[in-house]
Amino acid sequence: xxxxxxxxxxxxxxxxxxxxxxxxxxxxxxxxxxxxxxxxxxxxxxxxxxxxxxxxxxxxxxxxxxxxxxxxxxxxxxxxxxxxxxxxxxxxxxxxxxxxxxxxxxxxxxxxxxxxxxxxxxxxxxxxxxxxxxxxxxxxxxxxxxxxxxxxxxxxxxxxxxxxxxxxxxxxxxxxxxxxxxxxxxxxxxxxxxxxxxxxxxxxxxxxxxxxxxxxxxxxxxxxxxxxxxxxxxxxxxxxxxxxxxxxxxxxxxxxxxxxxxxxxxxxxxxxxxxxxxxxxxxxxxxxxxxxxxxxxxxxxxxxxxxxxxxxxxxxxxxxxxxxxxxxxxxxxxxxxxxxxxxxxxxxxxxxxxxxxxxxx
Ligand SMILES: [Zn+2]
Numbered sequence: 373x374x375x376x377x378x379x380x381x382x383x384x385x386x387x388x389x390x391x392x393x394x395x396x397x398x399x400x401x402x403x404x405x406x407x408x409x410x411x412x413x414x415x416x417x418x419x420x421x422x423x424x425x426x427x428x429x430x431x432x433x434x435x436x437x438x439x440x441x442x443x444x445x446x447x448x449x450x451x452x453x454x455x456x457x458x459x460x461x462x463x464x465x466x467x468x469x470x471x472x473x474x475x476x477x478x479x480x481x482x483x484x485x486x487x488x489x490x491x492x493x494x495x496x497x498x499x500x501x502x503x504x505x506x507x508x509x510x511x512x513x514x515x516x517x518x519x520x521x522x523x524x525x526x527x528x529x530x531x532x533x534x535x536x537x538x539x540x541x542x543x544x545x546x547x548x549x550x551x552x553x554x555x556x557x558x559x560x561x562x563x564x565x566x567x568x569x570x571x572x573x574x575x576x577x578x579x580x581x582x583x584x585x586x587x588x589x590x591x592x593x594x595x596x597x598x599x600x601x602x603x604x605x606x607x608x609x610x611x612x613x614x615x616x617x618x619x620x621x622x623x624x625x626x627x628x629x630x631x632x633x634x635x636x637x638x639x640x641x642x643x644x645x646x647x648x649x650x651x652x653x654x655x656x657x658x659x660x661x662x663x664x665x666x667x668x669x670x671x672x673x674x675x676x677x678x679x680x681x682x683x684x685x686x687x688x689x690x691x692x693x694x695x696x697x698x699x700x701x702x703x704x705x706x707x708x709x710x711x712x713x714x715x716x717x718x719x720x721x722x723x724x725x726x727x728x729x730x731x732x733x
Contacts, residue, residue: 375453375456375716376709376712376713376716377389378448378449378450378452378453378456378716379445379446379449379712380445380448380449382411382413382479383411383415383417383472383475383478383479384411384413384415384479386444386445386448386449386452386471386472386478387418387420387471387472389448389452390420390422390448390451390452390455390469390471391420393451393452393455393456394420394422394424394455394469396455396456397422397424397455397456397458397459398424399422399423399424399455399469400422400423400427401420401421401422401423402420402421402423402576402579402580403418403419403420403421404418404419404420404421404572404575404576405417405418406418406475406476406568406572407568408568409476409486409568410479411475411476411479411480412479412480415479417472417475417476417478417479418472418475419470419471419472419473419475419569419572419573419576420470420471420472421468421469421470421471421576421579421580422451422455422468422469422471423466423467423468423580424455424459424461424466424467424468424469425461425465425466425467426464426466427466427580428583429464429465429466429584430464430583430584430585430586431462431464431465431466431584431585431586431587431730431731431733432465432466432467432468432580432581432584432586432587432588432730433465433466433467433468433587433588433590433723433726433727433729433730434467434468434469434470434581434587434588434589434590434648435447435450435451435454435467435468435469435470435590435592435723435726436469436470436473436589436590436591436592436644437450437451437469437470437471437472437473437592438471438472438473438474438475438477438478439473439474439491439492439591439593439644440474440477440483440484440490440491440492440593440594440704441474441475441476441477441478441479441480441481441482441483441484441485442477442478442481442482442483442701442704442705443483443592443593443594443595443704443705444471444472444473444474444477444478444592445478445704445705446592446594446664446705446712446715447592447593447594448471448472448478449712449715449716450592450715450716450719450720450723451469451471451592453716453719453720454719454720454723455469457720459727461727461731462727462728462731462732463731464731465727465730465731466584467723467727468580468581470573470576473491473569473573473644474491474567474569475569476569477491481697481701481705482679482682482683482700483676483679483704484561484679485563485567485568485569486567486568487556487563487567488556488557488561488683489561489562489563489567490551490560490561490562490563491567491569491570491644492640492642492643492644493551493552493560493561493562493563493640493641493642493643494562494563494566494567494569494570494642495566495570495642495643495644495646495647496553496562496641496642498564498565498566502553502554502562502564503551503553503562503641503642504553504554505546505547505550505551505552505553505554506547507539507543507544507546507547507548507550508547508548508550508552508554508555508558508560509552509554509555510535510547511532511535511547511548512552512555512558514528514531514532514535515528515558515559515676515677515680516555516557516558516680516684517677517681517685518685519685520678520681520685520689520692520696525674525677528677529670532544532548532673535547540636541634541635541636542636542638544636545634545636545637545638546638546639548560548638548673548676549637549638549640550638550639550640550641551638551640551641551642557680557683557684558680559676559677559679559680560676562641562642570647573644573647574647574651577648577651577652578651581652581655582652584652584655585654585655585656586655586656586658586730586733587652587655587656587657587658587730588657588658588659588660588726588729588730589645589648589649589657589658589659589660590659590660590661590662590722590723590726591644591645591659591660591661591662592662592664592719593661593662593663593664594663594664594665594666594704594705595663595664595665595666595667595672595675595703595704596632596663596665596669596672597631597632597633597663597664597665598631598633598665599665599666599667599711600665600710600711600714601631601664601665601714601718602631602662602663602664602665602715602718602719602722603625603629603630603631603632603662603663603665604618604622604625604626604627604629604630604660604661604662604663605629605632605637605660605661605662605663606618606626606627606659606660606661607643607645607646607659607661608658608659613656614656614657614658614659615627617658617729617733618658618660620729621658621725621726621728621729621730622660622722622725622726622729626660631665633668633669634669645659645660645661656733658729658730658733660726662719662722664711664714664715664718666703666704666706666711667703671703672703674703675699675700675703675704678696678699678700679700681696682696682697682700
């Protein structure tokens with residue numbers, strides 16, 4: 373049964389549903405409260421962790437939602453629906469769900485944290501010099517539009533196209549999406565210090581996974597891939613045992629970028645899946661990113677620019693900002709019923725495959 377009631381309109385609603393589903397499934401819960409920030413309704417914000425199965429299991433399958441705040445709505449629905457499906461776990465195996473990894477962004481319906489930071493670029497070593505992204509320096513003045521209009525956006529895309537043709541697809545992706553540490557009011561800003569969500573995530577990994585021997589981490593996102601379909605991003609090197617496990621569990625599509633329209637993905641810095649693996653050197657780690665496709669890449673780039681505009685320019689024009697916000701939210705969290713059914717149907721299958729995979733590896 374596909375329960376569309378698994379989807380929520382607010383962080384508070386999503387959290388309540390997740391916690392209820394975890395309790396009913398018999399999972400243990402741990403919550404990490406944000407010490408300073410609140411949601412738009414004044415609600416407290418948490419990273420919640422549910423542990424289904426033995427707390428000392430040597431094999432653990434982890435599913436994370438909301439690394440990119442707003443993308444956590446479908447991720448949360450997938451987690452809740454799976455927990456409500458009367459899951460049966462193989463021996464010595466646990467399923468651990470991290471709910472709302474960036475709860476501020478989740479509650480405020482944006483990808484970033486309270487400091488405009490992309491959490492998925494924030495897991496760098498801040499004791500070392502910040503990574504440079506000279507390409508972004510060139511793009512920032514183009515992207516940072518002051519007046520949002522169809523004319524100005526068309527102008528931005530003309531200049532982005534010119535840049536891409538000049539430097540090539542890969543360098544364009546690196547510049548735009550790879551992560552940058554110089555412009556606090558830019559897009560894909562990785563931050564100047566670890567975010568609270570970063571620290572909370574590390575604490576939760578240590579507390580719940582430190583004893584596991586085999587761990588898989590699946591991070592749920594939206595925004596890459598075809599409408600109503602999910603795609604996999606596997607960052608384990610070619611030929612590595614981890615990559616072969618991903619292939620065995622989820623099929624060839626787990627490693628061949630099936631469904632990804634742009635094959636020249638950026639080289640991302642400071643991602644949560646890399647941090648996860650580094651934190652568990654004693655374990656055999658298999659990580660995978662799953663994206664539910666929404667809109668074409670160009671519209672997603674427009675949404676990234678909209679997010680920046682809403683935060684830094686939007687307050688000057690609240691009426692336009694409300695319109696831009698509706699478009700932005702739809703890009704990461706569609707209301708369409710068929711899309712939501714697809715999320716539930718497909719996530720049940722790939723989470724089941726992950727659990728079976730880790731238990732047999
Ligand atoms: Zn994402």
